[in-house]
Amino acid sequence: MNEEKKEAPKLSVKSVKEIKLPTGVLALDVSTDAKHAFASCIDGGVYAVDLISGTNDKLGEHGSYASGAALVAGSSLLVSAGYDGVLQWHDTQERKTVHKVSAHNFWSWQAAASADGKFIASVTGQYLCGGYKYEPLPEREPSVRVYETSSGKLMHSFTHVPPVQAVAFSANGKYLAAGNLMGEVRVWELSSGKQIATFTTPSFTGWGIIKGHYYTGGIYALHFMANDEELYLAGMGSTTDPAAGNGKQLWQRFQWREGRKLSETADGDSGRGLMETLAFHPSGNYFAMGGRLENGKWSLAFFDVKTGALLHSLDTKSRVTKAVFSADGLRLFTGEALGQGKPKDGKIPDFGRITIYNLA
Amino acid sequence: MFLQGLAAGATSLMSFGGLFSMPAFAAQAKREQKHCILLWLCGAPSQFETWDPKPRTAYGGPFQSISTKVPGVHISELMPKCASILDKLAIVRSMKTKQEEHFQAIDLLTRGNATRPPFVRPTLGSVLGQQLGQLNNPIPNFVLLDPCPEGNEFKEFKAGNWAGWLGAEYGPARFGGEFRPPDMDRVAGLSQSDHEAREELWKFFSKKFENDRKSAAAASHNAVFERVKGLMSCAHVFDLEKLPPKDKEHYGPGTFGLHTLMARNLVENGAPFVMVANGMPWDGHVFNHEIHQMLVPDLDRIVYQLVTDLEQRGLLEKTLVVVMGEFGRTPWLNTKRGRDHYPNAWSLALAGCGIRGGTVVGATDKLGVDVIEKPFNEQNLFATIFTALGLDPYAEYDVKDAANLPTFHRVENRAAPIREVLLNGGAA
Numbered sequence: 001m002n003e004e005k006k007e008a009p010k011l012s013v014k015s016v017k018e019i020k021l022p023t024g025v026l027a028l029d030v031s032t033d034a035k036h037a038f039a040s041c042i043d044g045g046v047y048a049v050d051l052i053s054g055t056n057d058k059l060g061e062h063g064s065y066a067s068g069a070a071l072v073a074g075s076s077l078l079v080s081a082g083y084d085g086v087l088q089w090h091d092t093q094e095r096k097t098v099h100k101v102s103a104h105n106f107w108s109w110q111a112a113a114s115a116d117g118k119f120i121a122s123v124t125g126q127y128l129c130g131g132y133k134y135e136p137l138p139e140r141e142p143s144v145r146v147y148e149t150s151s152g153k154l155m156h157s158f159t160h161v162p163p164v165q166a167v168a169f170s171a172n173g174k175y176l177a178a179g180n181l182m183g184e185v186r187v188w189e190l191s192s193g194k195q196i197a198t199f200t201t202p203s204f205t206g207w208g209i210i211k212g213h214y215y216t217g218g219i220y221a222l223h224f225m226a227n228d229e230e231l232y233l234a235g236m237g238s239t240t241d242p243a244a245g246n247g248k249q250l251w252q253r254f255q256w257r258e259g260r261k262l263s264e265t266a267d268g269d270s271g272r273g274l275m276e277t278l279a280f281h282p283s284g285n286y287f288a289m290g291g292r293l294e295n296g297k298w299s300l301a302f303f304d305v306k307t308g309a310l311l312h313s314l315d316t317k318s319r320v321t322k323a324v325f326s327a328d329g330l331r332l333f334t335g336e337a338l339g340q341g342k343p344k345d346g347k348i349p350d351f352g353r354i355t356i357y358n359l360a
Numbered sequence: 361m362f363l364q365g366l367a368a369g370a371t372s373l374m375s376f377g378g379l380f381s382m383p384a385f386a387a388q389a390k391r392e393q394k395h396c397i398l399l400w401l402c403g404a405p406s407q408f409e410t411w412d413p414k415p416r417t418a419y420g421g422p423f424q425s426i427s428t429k430v431p432g433v434h435i436s437e438l439m440p441k442c443a444s445i446l447d448k449l450a451i452v453r454s455m456k457t458k459q460e461e462h463f464q465a466i467d468l469l470t471r472g473n474a475t476r477p478p479f480v481r482p483t484l485g486s487v488l489g490q491q492l493g494q495l496n497n498p499i500p501n502f503v504l505l506d507p508c509p510e511g512n513e514f515k516e517f518k519a520g521n522w523a524g525w526l527g528a529e530y531g532p533a534r535f536g537g538e539f540r541p542p543d544m545d546r547v548a549g550l551s552q553s554d555h556e557a558r559e560e561l562w563k564f565f566s567k568k569f570e571n572d573r574k575s576a577a578a579a580s581h582n583a584v585f586e587r588v589k590g591l592m593s594c595a596h597v598f599d600l601e602k603l604p605p606k607d608k609e610h611y612g613p614g615t616f617g618l619h620t621l622m623a624r625n626l627v628e629n630g631a632p633f634v635m636v637a638n639g640m641p642w643d644g645h646v647f648n649h650e651i652h653q654m655l656v657p658d659l660d661r662i663v664y665q666l667v668t669d670l671e672q673r674g675l676l677e678k679t680l681v682v683v684m685g686e687f688g689r690t691p692w693l694n695t696k697r698g699r700d701h702y703p704n705a706w707s708l709a710l711a712g713c714g715i716r717g718g719t720v721v722g723a724t725d726k727l728g729v730d731v732i733e734k735p736f737n738e739q740n741l742f743a744t745i746f747t748a749l750g751l752d753p754y755a756e757y758d759v760k761d762a763a764n765l766p767t768f769h770r771v772e773n774r775a776a777p778i779r780e781v782l783l784n785g786g787a788a
Contacts, residue, residue, distance in 0.1 A: 129614040212641025245646035340692035
């Protein structure tokens, strides 16, 4: 991570290609040669997409929404996750599903692979009424599961307060962080299996005053800095109207061991809407945050790591669910979902997208 | 605040209170008392995530369906408890109405007919409060339990005229959350005998004033006083703290469940109509599935517990339970993870008095876009409710200012009830 640079990098972002998929993309990963993308979609399908031709093959299928897609470094494996609570291992070369694990009794909200490819983590949890103000009921199964990718063996089961919606490995693979609806982040040391830190930020969670007395929002994306000591969180700022989706487009940067907030989206840089993905450029100089625009100017934006300043932004006219930089840092790939259309001539219009941006 | 809607014309019902000094008459009236509990799912729940699931279809959402006690009938996997008692519930899967904005739809589905300004049709609670109300019961004939002071369009509706041409005395008495009756206890230091003496003196002078001046305002004031006096005698049934802990475990811990438990208690104590709401939490434009993952299991437990309790207490056959919102939600998802307003094809559930359990009527197409079998609207629904409760759905309203009113009926156009869900098809 190069944080010694004094000036924010200049950034040019140009959309160069848009590939349609039948249904909304909920998770995305891209091969290191940037020739193939792997998308988990609302129809439950896990698709291998040829980024040159734009064609796709279905690798596998979940029993509900497919919500996770993570390539396993150093192998030809892709692990997908779904709202059926199942993790699936797919061989991307053989184009077949090779292993399945029933990880949760409820949705896998998100899955992540460690950078070294050894582990895959998945988070779950159903929000059930647990109090007079609809505080979440304590978990009925471990909210965090960690599996060895080579064997599919369960390595860790960690507890949290459901629903746990975001998970990330540290860059060096030593730590795992998971964040929930209530803005609580827990961090575990994987070698010992011990929880070593927890902190809570109230910024991402709204309690409905306007329409309904319950909680909405929470943390939807996590990312460790390369130094492993700092953690970025993303989601939507607190809102009192759960039906409006009009919280601030928000990221926050924390020193996670102390739970100390270092910085966050500047007021003038953000509009309103839920942010679902964080991706850091390989240079470490800037990052992308994407989601949905409710009110404002952008659904995808780039921020300077050093200063937190907004470098570039655009309105994709979609819900950006996942952003991935190419290994060489020259391109950004986004997985997106449009609104589902009404049937036309008996067919529902495609509403999934992968967009490719050239960066300079 | 809780008296909002109670502030007009004296009720003639109270003048018959003396009848209840006759024990046999009172006992018979209590035996025949019918009740209605409306679980008002304001904001409008998704039919896909409740009564009409379409799993593994383009619009079906992430949840699966489960089998129920009724062979061949499936409902959302979020409702396992209701699935286990579906033989006691009737589901209408073919509601098709025309208002797609909250306020207008709330108005339509609580009054049962389109508006015809300047005339204001009474809401269901007002009509049933008038028709089913007991003469000697201190509990208000129309109780609205809603702890949420906000609620956008529902807040606006709540501030309006519920009782319409029946007169404000048939409006709701509101409780729940911060809405609790103030000053319910006798003033400290005032003995019971002094309290009664003061009341007698007040009654004498106020009645004299009302008679001498022929004052409607005084009559209204006196009526309200009588209601408040009644409330003082039954304040305990409105106190969440006094609800049995075991029952609170079954219904709670959320506010909607606890207020449904309170509704059960009120019915046990003779309340003819109780409407339970909780703001308008079902409006899933954003996070539809994330909201329904929580609210539907909560509703599932509450409906199961209410129907089971009423049955165990011998009250189910005398109590109509209606579970509905003001419309449904779109098949197609928007970009906010949400479903928007959809009156074109939606579902509701009924149970209890006059209802044939285990019935599913109507159907939507494969994607849930349109009704393909037996569409019903708000008039059909209200005809069903009145028929189930033994009331003539087509009776003319008999109101005080009839000379200034066109002829109105409880249900206009002689719209048919949904006979499939009625015991004996609704035959008397």
